[in-house]
Amino acid sequence: MIRSQLCLLATIGCSIAADLSTLPDLLKTISDDVFPDLKSMSQYIHAHPETSTQEFHAHDLVVDYYTTTNPGLWDVTPHAYGLPTAFELDFTNKPASFSGSDDDIPIIGFMAEYDALLGIGHACGHNHIILNGLAAASMARQALIDLDIPARIKVLGTPDEENTGGKGRLRDLGAFDGVDVWMMAHPTSADAVQPMQGRVDAQANFVGETHADVVRTAYEALVLITDLAGSLPGTASTATPVEDVGMFAINVVAQEIVFGVAGLSLQEVNSTVQGLLDDTYVGVNYTIAESSDVENGVALTIEGPGGHASEGNKSPLRLSIETFRTLTTIGTEEVSFFLPGNTTVTELDVTVSCRTRYTIDLDAVLETVTSAISSKTSRISTDRPYPALEVMTPLSDRFLALMHDADHGSQADWNYSTIAPAATDAGFVQDAQIDTDTKELLSVGKVVFHPNFGICEGTPGAPCGFNHEPVFAQTAATEYSYGRTEIVARALAQVAVEVLQDKGFMREVTKLVRG
Numbered sequence: 001m002i003r004s005q006l007c008l009l010a011t012i013g014c015s016i017a018a019d020l021s022t023l024p025d026l027l028k029t030i031s032d033d034v035f036p037d038l039k040s041m042s043q044y045i046h047a048h049p050e051t052s053t054q055e056f057h058a059h060d061l062v063v064d065y066y067t068t069t070n071p072g073l074w075d076v077t078p079h080a081y082g083l084p085t086a087f088e089l090d091f092t093n094k095p096a097s098f099s100g101s102d103d104d105i106p107i108i109g110f111m112a113e114y115d116a117l118l119g120i121g122h123a124c125g126h127n128h129i130i131l132n133g134l135a136a137a138s139m140a141r142q143a144l145i146d147l148d149i150p151a152r153i154k155v156l157g158t159p160d161e162e163n164t165g166g167k168g169r170l171r172d173l174g175a176f177d178g179v180d181v182w183m184m185a186h187p188t189s190a191d192a193v194q195p196m197q198g199r200v201d202a203q204a205n206f207v208g209e210t211h212a213d214v215v216r217t218a219y220e221a222l223v224l225i226t227d228l229a230g231s232l233p234g235t236a237s238t239a240t241p242v243e244d245v246g247m248f249a250i251n252v253v254a255q256e257i258v259f260g261v262a263g264l265s266l267q268e269v270n271s272t273v274q275g276l277l278d279d280t281y282v283g284v285n286y287t288i289a290e291s292s293d294v295e296n297g298v299a300l301t302i303e304g305p306g307g308h309a310s311e312g313n314k315s316p317l318r319l320s321i322e323t324f325r326t327l328t329t330i331g332t333e334e335v336s337f338f339l340p341g342n343t344t345v346t347e348l349d350v351t352v353s354c355r356t357r358y359t360i361d362l363d364a365v366l367e368t369v370t371s372a373i374s375s376k377t378s379r380i381s382t383d384r385p386y387p388a389l390e391v392m393t394p395l396s397d398r399f400l401a402l403m404h405d406a407d408h409g410s411q412a413d414w415n416y417s418t419i420a421p422a423a424t425d426a427g428f429v430q431d432a433q434i435d436t437d438t439k440e441l442l443s444v445g446k447v448v449f450h451p452n453f454g455i456c457e458g459t460p461g462a463p464c465g466f467n468h469e470p471v472f473a474q475t476a477a478t479e480y481s482y483g484r485t486e487i488v489a490r491a492l493a494q495v496a497v498e499v500l501q502d503k504g505f506m507r508e509v510t511k512l513v514r515g
């Protein structure tokens with residue numbers, strides 16, 4: 001219906017448009033054929049998690065599948081663009097009836113991520129992103145052949161989403177050149193077409209004459225950062241500190257914090273913590289014990305869920321910060337602090353994950369954080385900022401309509417949301433320019449479509465967390481989650497084929513792309 005209306009508007013290209021009325025059923029048949037093998041690969045990747053830039057098994061699995069097990073479907077480029085764990089698949093359908101030049105062949109790309117998180121495996125569900133990318137591309141590829149539609153499809157295997165902006169490096173290497181429309185889909189706890197945050201990590205280094213000095217200085221800085229909440233510039237801005245002691249990973253809030261107090265009795269420390277730990281600390285608990293590390297030492301071991309959810313709630317680190325704050329404001333001179341198990345350390349690192357809704361506010365948020373702690377820190381550096389991702393409507397409207405229809409499970413909950421739940425390196429690909437006052441989207445480097453789809457089953461006892469929570473790794477392994485990815489991939493394949501066969505639709509979709 002929508003297709004033919006767009007065709008009326010488009011004067012060129014529609015006379016040869018294929019009849020797509022059979023496409024939904026055709027994609028189901030193709031899916032029955034291609035999805036099971038791809039799902040097995042996703043399950044293997046889930047069971048063998050590899051962190052950013054180390055995704056060697058995932059890379060080899062896909063490359064072997066398309067060069068050895070199933071050769072001839074795609075032109076396969078291993079180690080694409082010189083990145084050891086990037087790959088590219090390329091396919092052009094040129095039906096016998098096609099007489100145009102290669103320049104007339106439209107092209108769409110799918111992005112596939114497959115990196116995991118240190119210590120907590122596929123707790124961001126990227127095993128579903130590679131599955132979605134390969135499945136949607138494979139379904140669209142076969143449909144183009146069956147329907148005689150001249151078109152080209154690429155799949156770009158993009159390493160290192162989590163840590164150092166793999167797609168930013170790929171973009172700089174030209175990997176997205178020549179393809180204006182890129183699609184992917186991200187599993188999470190709810191369905192939404194929504195923007196994603198901008199992000200930059202400030203890495204602050206603290207030094208002290210003694211171990212007790214450095215712990216005090218670092219915790220003074222942590223108090224200052226905590227107190228920035230609510231007064232940061234920009235929209236929905238946050239600054240979440242992560243202590244780089246023990247297991248540290250960018251993007252993962254520590255699940256366990258050890259914090260020591262010397263100079264007070266165990267009972268005094270215990271009652272302080274008891275007074276602080278209310279139900280705003282969701283899932284946080286602690287144990288307390290005498291410590292032999294220092295004289296009269298008491299060690300707290302604080303545990304909590306970790307992950308992005310703890311950025312919204314209060315983390316184990318936050319409980320240690322509030323304990324420090326309370327014990328320093330009661331003003332007992334003899335109280336000092338230490339890190340149990342690390343009492344020789346006189347240098348500490350704290351990473352502050354700065355996030356905000358719009359890229360244009362990132363510098364101001366970072367500046368506020370760094371100036372707040374500049375008198376405490378000996379050195380501060382930042383990693384590569386992840387730009388925010390903006391919502392683009394033409395593809396989204398069509399995708400949402402598909403999610404609402406019976407072929408895709410009549411999912412009435414799907415809609416737009418203005419909440420930006422996390423960051424993504426797909427912002428490097430989109431490279432959005434927005435109006436500084438109205439925040440209206442003015443132009444993009446590339447069209448990026450990145451719906452977030454829910455994989456929590458919602459039945460009692462089914463594992464459900466938010467991305468980066470350890471439990472989300474279990475969510476990402478359920479049969480339900482694989483079923484959800486099949487539906488989303490099939491819808492993306494349908495949108496892709498529709499765009500590829502309709503020049504008017506392609507023009508509409510790409511109208512904001514800078515020339």
Ligand SMILES: *[C@@H]1O[C@H](CO)[C@@H](O)[C@H](O)[C@H]1NC(C)=O
Pocket residue numbers: 244245246247341342345
């Ligand atoms: C602190 O202790 C933990 C656990 O014993 C250890 O893994 C970590 O490397 C130590 N960190 C430093 C900075 O010494």
Ligand SMILES: *[C@@H]1O[C@H](CO)[C@@H](O)[C@H](O)[C@H]1NC(C)=O
Pocket residue numbers: 267270271274288289
């Ligand atoms: C800490 O305080 C709580 C609440 O009063 C109590 O249940 C717990 O046993 C105390 N822990 C220790 C080790 O004394």
Ligand SMILES: *[C@@H]1O[C@H](CO)[C@@H](O)[C@H](O)[C@H]1NC(C)=O
Pocket residue numbers: 255283284285286303304305
């Ligand atoms: C404490 O919290 C951790 C992390 O959420 C959890 O794994 C653990 O079971 C909890 N312990 C208790 C005694 O509730």
Ligand SMILES: *[C@@H]1O[C@H](CO)[C@@H](O)[C@H](O)[C@H]1NC(C)=O
Pocket residue numbers: 412413414415416
């Ligand atoms: C989507 O949200 C808009 C407002 O945000 C609302 O008007 C519309 O009815 C919603 N659509 C569906 C299908 O829920």
